Amino acid sequence: MTNPLISLFTSRRRVVETFTPQRTLADVVLPPQTRLTLEHALAQVRNHALIFGRWGLGDRHTLGRGLAFNFAGPPGTGKTICAEAIAHELGMKLLVVDYAEAESMWIGETPKNIVATFRAAAEQSAVLFFDEADAIAMRRSAGLSMPHDREMNVTVNVLLRELEAFNGIVIFATNLALNFDPAFERRIRTHVLFDMPGVEERARIWELQIHPKKTPLAPDVDFRRLAERYVLSGGDIKNAVIKAAAAAAAEAGPDLGKRICRRHFECAAEEVVSAKSIMQQSLFAGGGVAAPDRFSVWRKVEAQWRSAILVALGLAGTAFVAALAAVALVLLR
Template identity: 45%
Template sequence: MPGGWPRITEADGKTARSDARTQERHDSGPPADPTGAPRSSGGAQRDGNGNTPPQFVPEQPRRSLAEVILPDAVRQRVELALDLVAHHTLLYDTWNLRSIDPYRRGTALNLYGPSGTGKSLCAEALAHRLGQPVINVDYAQIESKYVGDTPKNIVRCFEEAREHGAVLVFDEADSILGSRLSRVSQSADHAVNVSRAVMLHQLDRFDGLVVFTTNFPRNYDAAFVRRIITHVKFELPDPETLYRLWEQLLPDALPVEPGLNIEALAQESAGLAGGDLVNIITGAAATAARRGGKSGVVTAADLTSEIKNAHRARAEVGRAPESHIPAEYTVRRVSPGEVPGSNVAPDAVNAEDAESPASAPTASAAPETPA
């Protein structure tokens, strides 16, 4: 050994190797899960692609069914849905409905209708009535760009609901329950069909309550329609319901001018939904706050102005789905023959922009000459 070099004993070598392993683990990031999946710094297990999977967290419902203002016909259907859940054992075991419906274990409800009519609020209130937590799931949580992850996320949200005894609520459910594809031409099409099949299987196995809400019920696949035991259509509020909505939605702490005519407000807001009224009251309150001082109270003129804006927005912004318009009149596919000079048809066009085959010009049609 050259002179001046320090002697390294066997104990020193073990210490050095241990320090090296510690440094290696530090440089390589958090330790992997025993199954091979890495973990994030917060301890959440990541999936095989290195991404933290979505967390489906149960929450305590904050609204009761008594706070949901609905037309009488809608409320009766909602109460029937609750009876199906509350008396499930009586119906299927004691009265032996299982003999004609042997595969149904839980209850699936569908709340559909125009935006702002209280579907999501009602779903939360159902969980409140049953004394159960609620897990809200939207399409962005379960959809993944990685092949195979979307079905896993679907299974995961059902497992969480089962573990916590929670009501499972799927908002904008038409994105999740859409029709399966009959012509599978690429892997993305196959992935869509696999996800739909997994959802069907989970619905059959789940013994709790699942609530779907949507503005576009016509997009549902027929297999899901059959598995949903009750469909509740949410209508725009009638005059009586509008009056009750105005009474409940105006907070006691909100300064309003004396003698505010609730009946007149209900008449002026005909054709609007409860969600529209919330926006109207909020806008009118902001106007009153801007004035400030003694004049900082919400007046009938403030509310009327916001009602007019809401009607204008309904007429000019967006395109709300209407129940009396068939789906094929809203969006339809165009055949190649309807597109002059092209062998490829666009995926879909608006019906108001598309010409019918009879009126569509042909490639051989001569242009009109000015008179």
């Protein structure tokens, strides 16, 4: 039998990918509360075999034995790297589904592919990670008026069914946890909130982004100062470090004499801060209204078509009535 996932794995844009995790929890800096919630989540995973195996609960409960976690937080706060670190900690592979990409590629076939993805994770004993999963977590719509709503509802129902039957670990990463479907929320064991890092965490993230031995730093570099001065996410800090290194490397002179100095880091951090504010302006251009996503664009197109069809039907109706009147006139003469 052919595996329906083969086409997903071999497609040019990889929306489903399995890999052996490299990064560990030592590579992630988290605020104490987030770290604690994550430790509890890991303890649940480690005790899973004990509870459902030796203690016999698996024989009593054949459904709902899996562990589902939701990592929620702003971009660049370490959700993806943490999913990788957890799989590493458990000695498992990570099966990543880039959900936002997948949904746009799987139009009309999302439920079938979700089933195949769960099956692949079970076969490979991999931690299943739905990245950018905001759309799945959304409330099922009551109206069911649009084709997209209908497909979304079927998708969420299939996902709930698969989650219920899955006896493994599933992690969802979302930027917005507000719109959660209550049924979906019930099946998620733990929500881990990834907050923006504070000064302490930022200072450690700056340090983690460079190589402790190989990266040439000038003596004036002070990560604590950078952490106090710039409120950035871990992802922003990573970008700033790469920009600073690129600027230092581009300077004239022999490579051996090149150093990344405080000014390189400061310029890079300024650039990242201003790039973020430009992004925010373009996202919220037009009086604080967010730029339309593809579904609102789809709804708009559908609404335009609907009005066009109504106008056409109206015109056809008028023409029909006029024709009837003409026939009646002829007959009455």
